[in-house]
Amino acid sequence: MGILEVKNVNKRFGGLQALSDVNLSIAENTVHAIIGPNGAGKSTLLNCLVGKLIPDTGSVMFDGQSVLGRAPYEINQMGISRVFQTPEIFGDLTVLENMLIPCFAKRDGSFEMNALTSVTSQKDVLAKAEHMLEEMNMADKRHMHSASMSRGDKRRLEIGMCLSQEPRLLLLDEPTAGMARADTNNTIDLLKQIKSERDITIAIIEHDMHVVFSLAERITVLAQGTPLVEDTPDKIKGHPKVREAYLGESA
Amino acid sequence: MFGLNARDTSLLIVVAILALCAPFILNPFPQGSAMAQFNAGYPDLMQRFVIFGIFAIGFNILFGLTGYLSFGHAAFLGVGSYSAVWMFKLLSMNVIPAILLSVIVAGLFALLIGYVSLRRSGIYFSILTLAFAQMSFALAYSVLTPITNGETGLQLSLNDPRILGVSQTADGSIPVTNLFGLEMRGTYQMDVGPWMFQFNAGYYLSALIMLIAFYLSIRIFRSPFGMMLRAVKSNQQRMNYTGLNARPYTLAAFVISGMYAGLAGGLLASMDPLAGAERMQWTASGEVVLMTILGGAGTLIGPILGAGFIKYFENIFSKINDTVLHQWFGFLPDGLEDFVVFIVHPFIGKGWHLTLGILFMLVVIFLPGGLVQGGQKIGKWLRGNKAGEDDASKASTKPAE
Ligand SMILES: Nc1ncnc2c1ncn2[C@@H]1O[C@H](COP(=O)(O)OP(=O)(O)O)[C@@H](O)[C@H]1O
Ligand SMILES: [Mg+2]
Numbered sequence: 255m256g257i258l259e260v261k262n263v264n265k266r267f268g269g270l271q272a273l274s275d276v277n278l279s280i281a282e283n284t285v286h287a288i289i290g291p292n293g294a295g296k297s298t299l300l301n302c303l304v305g306k307l308i309p310d311t312g313s314v315m316f317d318g319q320s321v322l323g324r325a326p327y328e329i330n331q332m333g334i335s336r337v338f339q340t341p342e343i344f345g346d347l348t349v350l351e352n353m354l355i356p357c358f359a360k361r362d363g364s365f366e367m368n369a370l371t372s373v374t375s376q377k378d379v380l381a382k383a384e385h386m387l388e389e390m391n392m393a394d395k396r397h398m399h400s401a402s403m404s405r406g407d408k409r410r411l412e413i414g415m416c417l418s419q420e421p422r423l424l425l426l427d428e429p430t431a432g433m434a435r436a437d438t439n440n441t442i443d444l445l446k447q448i449k450s451e452r453d454i455t456i457a458i459i460e461h462d463m464h465v466v467f468s469l470a471e472r473i474t475v476l477a478q479g480t481p482l483v484e485d486t487p488d489k490i491k492g493h494p495k496v497r498e499a500y501l502g503e504s505a
Numbered sequence: 506m507f508g509l510n511a512r513d514t515s516l517l518i519v520v521a522i523l524a525l526c527a528p529f530i531l532n533p534f535p536q537g538s539a540m541a542q543f544n545a546g547y548p549d550l551m552q553r554f555v556i557f558g559i560f561a562i563g564f565n566i567l568f569g570l571t572g573y574l575s576f577g578h579a580a581f582l583g584v585g586s587y588s589a590v591w592m593f594k595l596l597s598m599n600v601i602p603a604i605l606l607s608v609i610v611a612g613l614f615a616l617l618i619g620y621v622s623l624r625r626s627g628i629y630f631s632i633l634t635l636a637f638a639q640m641s642f643a644l645a646y647s648v649l650t651p652i653t654n655g656e657t658g659l660q661l662s663l664n665d666p667r668i669l670g671v672s673q674t675a676d677g678s679i680p681v682t683n684l685f686g687l688e689m690r691g692t693y694q695m696d697v698g699p700w701m702f703q704f705n706a707g708y709y710l711s712a713l714i715m716l717i718a719f720y721l722s723i724r725i726f727r728s729p730f731g732m733m734l735r736a737v738k739s740n741q742q743r744m745n746y747t748g749l750n751a752r753p754y755t756l757a758a759f760v761i762s763g764m765y766a767g768l769a770g771g772l773l774a775s776m777d778p779l780a781g782a783e784r785m786q787w788t789a790s791g792e793v794v795l796m797t798i799l800g801g802a803g804t805l806i807g808p809i810l811g812a813g814f815i816k817y818f819e820n821i822f823s824k825i826n827d828t829v830l831h832q833w834f835g836f837l838p839d840g841l842e843d844f845v846v847f848i849v850h851p852f853i854g855k856g857w858h859l860t861l862g863i864l865f866m867l868v869v870i871f872l873p874g875g876l877v878q879g880g881q882k883i884g885k886w887l888r889g890n891k892a893g894e895d896d897a898s899k900a901s902t903k904p905a906e
Contacts, residue, residue, distance in 0.1 A: 338746075344736050345739055355747060356747045359748040360748070368728060369757075369761075372510075373728065
């Protein structure tokens with residue numbers, strides 16, 4: 255049994271069958287890539303995992319518990335963190351404050367009325383956030399207005415914010431989309447480092463084959479809302495159906 | 506000090522000194538001089554400055570931090586006033602129980618309205634709060650007359666039951682509000698040459714409470730809770746996917762700001778024990794929005810500045826009339842004098858709304874951060890002038906190299 259089990263998931267948008275009978279099992283402590291052409295339903299699948307969308311039918315189990323019918327914040331508190339296709343950070347806040355928020359969420363849960371203590375007196379949370387910024391190589395930017403950073407830095411911050419919650423499953427939706435080659439390589443290194451340093455399962459949606467083959471231990475190919483094949487990277491590379499449906503197109 | 510950092514402490518101290526010295530600061534012109542018109546240091550107006558300051562400080566916790574724009578906060582102010590007057594009627598003329606009840610009742614009322622309104626965000630939230638407030642206003646005006654005394658407004662009478670106290674004083678008049686015997690209307694008048702300064706007990710109580718309210722708001726701004734409220738404003742999507750439930754945060758902010766409004770309402774009634782439905786009208790709700798935006802939403806001191814600014818305009822500009830103008834411009838030749846008075850006329854007296862409206866537009870367009878941003882700009886400009894000179898001297902040395 256994988257840490258995440260998706261069974262017979264269907265999702266329709268009006269006349270469009272975005273997901274049809276998707277079955278997916280992600281094993282604990284692996285990096286699992288989901289690839290497929292644009293509009294294949296990859297983001298839709300991810301949205302069904304984190305409570306942003308509710309599948310029409312089927313089940314989604316995380317660590318033996320159903321995520322369906324739970325609010326996004328509850329699913330997150332179960333241990334699933336998500337990085338968005340365009341970085342979602344707190345643009346009005348400083349980099350350090352951005353990092354503090356998930357650290358508070360991890361320590362205090364979904365709501366805590368600590369209105370009369372000052373942030374600066376919360377040494378444990380501050381230390382953790384500072385440590386995480388060090389790890390993300392962003393300590394020098396701690397007082398920067400986060401909206402004014404480059405896209406690469408925003409992505410890095412967002413990944414750091416997710417990691418500071420110590421999730422068991424990290425979901426990444428095209429983390430390198432729109433990035434320059436150098437930033438992409440940095441992101442690959444960062445993810446490799448993350449994986450080597452902790453017990454974490456990573457599910458990554460990616461367009462860039464270089465990223466996929468550098469990181470993934472298993473790959474699922476999605477086309478028109480259905481998983482085509484699932485295998486190891488080596489097998490996927492040589493798979494005729496995949497070459498035809500996806501790799502050929504992107505080459 | 507008091508758990509604040511150095512900067513916040515000095516801000517608090519500056520506000521405290523200003524509040525303490527307000528009777529002097531606001532009365533700079535000698536009595537009887539032409540400029541005495543602009544004096545604002547009389548008890549009634551000073552009380553309004555600080556009480557509406559409290560209202561705006563509280564409103565800023567909701568609007569400035571979370572970005573949720575309520576158009577119905579006057580309802581909580583009104584509820585606070587009614588509660589206080591009832592306390593005077595039934596229990597005692599001491600202002601403490603009255604103020605406590607105002608805060609509690611307004612808090613409960615805010616919990617109810619916030620719980621429903623916060624199901625939506627953006628313009629729908631604003632409309633819901635507006636609808637609730639107008640409903641409260643209409644109810645206070647009609648159906649709830651037994652509680653609110655309808656159009657006339659709720660007042661004290663000579664036969665209020667008053668458990669801890671008397672219905673009438675020995676000389677047959679209505680007793681006055683007090684703080685353990687210290688009468689709120691009690692005023693000490695100090696004459697210094699042609700100047701007159703008034704020190705009013707009610708003002709100082711209100712100012713003290715305003716300082717406490719301001720101190721609490723600084724604590725909230727600097728707390729993890731305050732940071733979460735700013736996170737709500739910045740990106741609710743990220744907040745949800747960071748395991749945080751935005752709803753209780755926004756509801757708590759709504760209730761807190763409602764309690765501040767109730768406190769302001771209770772204080773208004775403590776200074777002058779009557780309450781009318783018009784206190785809950787949408788114009789009153791709009792006024793606190795204006796105060797907060799004019800001063801600088803999301804800044805600590807902005808709402809107090811905005812409240813002072815608007816109350817000053819409302820009370821001072823509205824009292825300038827043509828006779829006063831003719832006095833001022835009397836030195837001009839008659840034809841010119843009439844012309845100038847004719848031009849200025851629409852902006853004064855009943856026309857003060859026009860002046861305020863124009864000022865408000867100018868601020869929103871040129872200073873989206875409000876008066877606080879204006880202050881910062883002036884500060885930067887003063888320092889920038891020095892820096893600019895340095896740059897110029899550097900530039901002039903460059904070609905020589
Ligand atoms: N909220 C939505 N409403 C309607 N159609 C949608 C919605 N989200 C996605 N779709 C459609 O579903 C299909 C799959 O989209 P998506 O999951 O974003 O693809 P991918 O991420 O693989 O590129 C696309 O045709 C898209 O237009
Ligand atoms: Mg997508």
